[in-house]
Amino acid sequence: xxxxxxxxxxxxxxxxxxxxxxxxxxxxxxxxxxxxxxxxxxxxxxxxxxxxxxxxxxxxxxxxxxxxxxxxxxxxxxxxxxxxxxxxxxxxxxxxxxxxxxxxxxxxxx
Amino acid sequence: xxxxxxxxxxxxxxxxxxxxxxxxxxxxxxxxxxxxxxxxxxxxxxxxxxxxxxxxxxxxxxxxxxxxxxxxxxxxxxxxxxxxxxxxxxxxxxxxxxxxxxxxxxxxxxxxxxxxxxxxx
Numbered sequence: 246x247x248x249x250x251x252x253x254x255x256x257x258x259x260x261x262x263x264x265x266x267x268x269x270x271x272x273x274x275x276x277x278x279x280x281x282x283x284x285x286x287x288x289x290x291x292x293x294x295x296x297x298x299x300x301x302x303x304x305x306x307x308x309x310x311x312x313x314x315x316x317x318x319x320x321x322x323x324x325x326x327x328x329x330x331x332x333x334x335x336x337x338x339x340x341x342x343x344x345x346x347x348x349x350x351x352x353x354x355x
Numbered sequence: 356x357x358x359x360x361x362x363x364x365x366x367x368x369x370x371x372x373x374x375x376x377x378x379x380x381x382x383x384x385x386x387x388x389x390x391x392x393x394x395x396x397x398x399x400x401x402x403x404x405x406x407x408x409x410x411x412x413x414x415x416x417x418x419x420x421x422x423x424x425x426x427x428x429x430x431x432x433x434x435x436x437x438x439x440x441x442x443x444x445x446x447x448x449x450x451x452x453x454x455x456x457x458x459x460x461x462x463x464x465x466x467x468x469x470x471x472x473x474x475x476x
Contacts, residue, residue: 248401279460279461292466293464342413343405344390
């Protein structure tokens, strides 16, 4: 499986919303409702923010939401805050106990 | 506290071997699948390997298949990654991660802090 395709960077001003796309194939994103998203600050381990396409773990603000259409999943962050500035990675189950990650998107809060 | 702690990283020459460990605490380790994920310097996340809760099922990324071996010891609450025939492109921070949400395949709710592996002469 090739890496999922994400934009290399996105940006937005505080209080605005941004959406990060994640495009795969029918063998991963399109074939399973097992898309997850991770936030990673520099030098830190990733943190789960969305799973099963659109579910939020306990403690994750509802400013973070996920969706999927066909082979493309999306992460939307509304009400941008400075603390949201980080790298974001999508991940999809790809069958036979394998997963594939996206290349990552750097979010800059202007 | 629920946590995973990796160890065993370091500097190794090309062609050499290294064994990483991932020690779990704060949860019933034997009930959970564990993955290894790596991140090369300045690069994105890459899945490396998977092991089922009882250790009977394992899988590997094509980039490491035949060179890396994953195993676990549920009595010691630990997962291991034996890395042979190491290459420069294996240089990365290696994370172990727990597939912890029931029914959510390939979703990692707990990550370790990572251990750095550098392959260089």
